[in-house]
Amino acid sequence: MGTEKKEIVGMIRGCIKTVTCGQKLDLNHKSQNDVVKPLYTKLAYVLGLRVSPFHRRQGIGFKLVKMMEEWFRQNGAEYSYIATENDNQASVNLFTGKCGYSEFRTPSILVNPVYAHRVNVSRRVTVIKLEPVDAETLYRIRFSTTEFFPRDIDSVLNNKLSLGTFVAVPRGSCYGSGSGSWPGSAKFLEYPPESWAVLSVWNCKDSFLLEVRGASRLRRVVAKTTRVVDKTLPFLKLPSIPSVFEPFGLHFMYGIGGEGPRAVKMVKSLCAHAHNLAKAGGCGVVAAEVAGEDPLRRGIPHWKVLSCDEDLWCIKRLGDDYSDGVVGDWTKSPPGVSIFVDPREF
Template sequence: MTTVVEVREYDPSKDLATVEDVERRCEVGPTGKLSLFTDLLGDPICRVRHSPSYLMLVAEIATEDKKELVGMIRGCIKTVTCGSKTLDVTTKPLYTKLAYVLGLRVSPTHRRLGIGFQLVKEIEKWFNQNGAEYSYIATENDNHASVNLFTEKCGYTKFRTPSILVNPVYAHRVNVSNQVTVLRLGPSDAESLYRLHFSTTEFFPRDIDSVLNNKLSLGTFIAVPRGSCYGSGFGSWPGSAKFLEYPPDSWAVLSVWNCKDSFKLEVRGASRLRRVLAKTTRVVDKTLPFLKIPSIPAIFQPFGLHFMYGIGGEGPCVEKMVKALCGHAHNLAKEGGCGVIAAEVAVGEPVRRGIPHWKVLSCDEDLWCIKRLGEDYSDGSVGDWTKSPPGNSIFVDPREF
């Protein structure tokens, strides 16, 4: 019997149920770790549809009497910062057109047949047709099958190893330091602040305005010392340019993205005893919230999350400012009914120690692999970005988390 694999564009009118079935049968990561559970909206393409350009492909096996959908892949393209150049006394970002591969799934009963490789090559054809200069993927460092596919068969190289930091959302509200004032910035002010301060950070999206104005963006927040001219409760926000020209002694910023309305997660593989203990902590925390018990949320069933991105700041007390913002983000997530809040930062990120997280839920090394698809046509010569050394920071686009 002859088996033929056909790769074509996803058709929601006929593929939705089958794609959901393959998703359910595919574990993302080893048992006991966070894994993608389901798409809340019933839209398998939702994790890329907020990007400027995106595509989802499916693989079908055709036999003599039927066709069976056995795999899928998603991809998107955007323009990001890949470096910087100095002109006179100013530093300008260098941009490149970058593609991102995510959501590669192959049915467990049809693996080791080259289907994953064929899906990657087909999505790369679309990347090339649309002028992408680089392509990258993110996978767990210990996901050997995925790492081998991309590095040994598809020509990708290991590039960056950021950390995913995950913290539970407790039944009680987290206290935000009374020595810190948290201000909310409008999308326009947030865009200005990010472009002025973060635009030379690797992976910074050129369309940051689209991110900040997206309906899933819950706001941008800045922390300043209470008692400073910006935290005294008097006057008004002077604008991002003036703020950066005359900043307080220490400050920090972050934005919050509502992943809950795109997908849900689930922790699998926990014993019955652990589940009972987790539920006990929640009951006690909910009954006696003033005790501030660090309870374990209901993560053994589908739950939502909020993602913190654009995290940064300056000053000797920047970690304290970041911690206050994370506390504010926690309380937003509690109001939103989420199970956890998460962030992804570079290993050398200066503000990393200010981000609360539980090690058991976090990932020390999320591996990013990259491939050069063609010549670099960025605004200025950056050389081969794949060979550049890592910096202290990266900008993680929430649309791709």
């Protein structure tokens, strides 16, 4: 009597979290000005779908998605979404053509190499590192109504992979005068400087490594030459290609925001600071994901050849009920100026 041979031919992973899907007026707030509050929903995320190349086009991916969605529903999820490459036609066809998802948002993934030299942070800017509890206060007060903002932002900021939250302010302001000048996020937002910016850094290197394969020997030699020159003559500040042809790590910049006429320049200074953190951490690149129309993206240095102008997020409504009030169908809402990208899902 023979034994049945079993093998894994496909897998799927998912998670559920509570995020901002809109905003509503706070009718209980006693103020002359309208105050808005975040409107939350339980959102499920398909983290990864893989099917063996030898078992594709047999409906396995479709069955896995349906089983995952059933688990989502059983655990109270109101929406499900998936992020995929815009040119991954097989994935797009599966989710939008067979599983009932609709194209929802097209953020940009911006990637910049980590050079052998440190990048200068503007002398006109002071960078302040916040304690996690202070960072949480800042994000909840100013960014909690941003689409996809996670309600458990405290868990994100206190995660061991979060390397810190940094605020950039003008050096000449009362907040940029040195140690002891930070009054706390609540007071800072009550009396902000003319321009400021904030971002947090996530250490993806300790979770996974990346590698570029298939490059010609000539390209490898050219890349190595740029690194040698950069290390030998760092004062020239020449851009160099990192060693991406062998496993390398990255740092992810998230929670990017700011206000004022010089906010873009403040973001650029924070990105320079993040670059130097990545260099100290032995990373090959730094990355960020922002809404395509976010004006602050102009302050995020990136190489076009390494970046993706349009990542594709697809979404599906799983039920008719909402945990935080009636908002209509989120899948049909127009995109906002910015989104909050959870680093746990990057």
